[in-house]
Amino acid sequence: MDRLAPGDRQAGAPDRPLLACLTCDTLHYEPDVPMNHVATCRRCGRVLAAPRDNAFARVLALALTSTILMIGAVFFPFIDLSVAGLQNRTSVLDAALAFSTGMMVPLSVAVALLIVLIPVTRLGAIIYTLLPLVRGCAPWPHAPLAFRLAERLRPWSMAEIFVVGVAVALVKVGGLATLSIGPAFWAFAGLVLVTVLHDNAMCRYTIWKSLETPSR
Amino acid sequence: MEIPGNAEPLTTARRAGMLACTRCGLVHASGPARCGRCDAPLDPRGRKSLQAVWAWLLAGVVVYIPANIYPMLRTATLLEQSESTIVGGAIDLLEHGSYGVAAIVFIASVLIPVGKFIAIAYLALSLNRPGALSIHQRHLLYEMVEFIGRWSMIDVFVVAILSALVQLGSVAIINPGIAAVSFALSVAFTMLSAQSLDPRLIWDADEEPA
Known part of the structure; x- marks a missing residue:
């Protein structure tokens, strides 16, 4: 070796x-x-x-929580805007599709990647890596690859930045129209909190060590 | 906590003739091209990484120019139609008296990107050279660039949310402008530039000559 x-x-x-x-x-x-x-x-x-004690189980639980919150965040209505009898309801997907006209289609794809697809891929990779470890089995094939992917994607997973962006946008429109915040916003805000907890609970060194042992 | 047995003087893997994986930290004897544990390519820090830093940085600066010239938002209301650039939007906010929000917009989309360009260029130029900043300060600067870099994307998200939200027929419509694309690219390119800069290069200067 x-x-x-x-x-x-x-x-x-x-x-x-x-x-x-x-x-x-x-x-x-x-x-x-x-x-x-x-x-x-x-x-x-x-x-x-x-x-940490039970670190794998804790990280896995938080990753599963994030996945559920993400599903809610994408499918529930996000914000309602109403002014002068007109109403518009927006979901997270609408925000990503805002650039879907003409030359800006690639930006639409990029926004969808940054706020939904990359966070979801990252969560999936972490769950794939940790699930067998928590159950005390040998890691699944290509688990090191999955965990490396999750680490690689970390800076590109921008859900928390999106939430702050929503807050700024609300300040900008707040004066002009009546806004009501839908369940998806709270799901997204929860997601940010859980992601922070989850990144802090994760000891990369311990995970790498557990991924290498069975091969020898 | 102190790791027992590590009381002897500091040595780097490179000095000891070994190669460490930048992803998982596993130490290899020189030779293999990929890490035995996580399969990441092993990179003996060469000048190659610096070329990537400069290339991404240059690309980031170039696309930052149209991001400032072209409109970021196109607003159409009953009475008027207007286009605003990044700086123009901040000035509008100032004139309306929202100093706080104007400051946030200005800091996030002008000061931070420009500061990042300067910081990365400084770090890349000052490798192996004594400079105004100590190694620890340079390292701190590097961590700040890595941490803050992603947050510039906030402007693009604000434009996306506003354009999705404010679609009220004849009353008010907000559409994104082409500057949003170049701004997003600029942020992504600078992030890639910062990621290509191998922090070990910064610390190499600290090593006493063997």
């Missing part, structure tokens, strides 16, 4: 595998961190490992 044999680093080094900080490349011995403690890089301070 390409995996570095413990002790390769220098003669007389303790027999422990190594871990490099993702930010500054500093080598550390693989930490044996007790539950609910955090190990950080000695040079740049990046969190290396932060295992």
Whole structure:
């Protein structure tokens, strides 16, 4: 295997595998961190490992919650606008389709990707990675690929930015018309909260470790 | 917490002749092209990553120009029809007395994008060079660029929501302008530029010569 044999680093080094900080490349011995403690890089301070009790089950539960909220957010009405007897009801999909005329079709696709499709793909990949681990089975095939995808998509999943965008838009139209907020808005706001909890509960180091063990 | 056994002086994987995966942190002896654990391509930090940084950054700056020239929103009401650019929209808000919202729009769509261009260019130029900022400050700047970069997309979302919401026949209609497309592209390109910048390059300058 390409995996570095413990002790390769220098003669007389303790027999422990190594871990490099993702930010500054500093080598550390693989930490044996007790539950609910955090190990950080000695040079740049990046969190290396932060295992928690029941972390997998917790992250999985939050990912499932997010999926359910996302379904609600997409299909329920989002905002009602009424002024002078005219009414318009908007859903999240309408917001994505706002650019669907002429040259702006690609932007419509991009908005749909950023606020719905990428978050959903990411949740699916996380559930796929963690479900077998929570049940105590061996990871499903290509789980490392799925988890790498989820990590890769993280900056592009912009549901929370969309929610703040909605707030700004409400301020802009608020003076002109009567607005009522539909259930989908609250589902989306809940989704943002759950996503933050879920990203914080996830210890990437522990997940990578559990994904590698069964293959050897 | 301190990891026991890590009390000795700091060494990097590169210095030790090894290659670390940038996705999962697994350390490899030099050689394999892909990580043995997560299958990500292993990148011995070369100048290749810097080329990508400059290419994306340049693309971001170029599309940021039409984003400011062309209209972002086209509003049609009973009485008038108007088009507003990014800066024009902020000035309109100022004239209506909404200083707070005007400031938010101006910061999110002018100050942050321009600041990002400058910050990424500074980080890429100052690699391996002593500069006004220490390594830790540069690292902080890098993290800020990565964190704030995505939030510029807010303007595009506001335009999308407004155009979907305000479709009231003859009373008021808001349609998106072509600047929304170039602005979204500019944000995406700068995000890609920041992601291509390998943070390990920033820290390499900190290493004492072997």
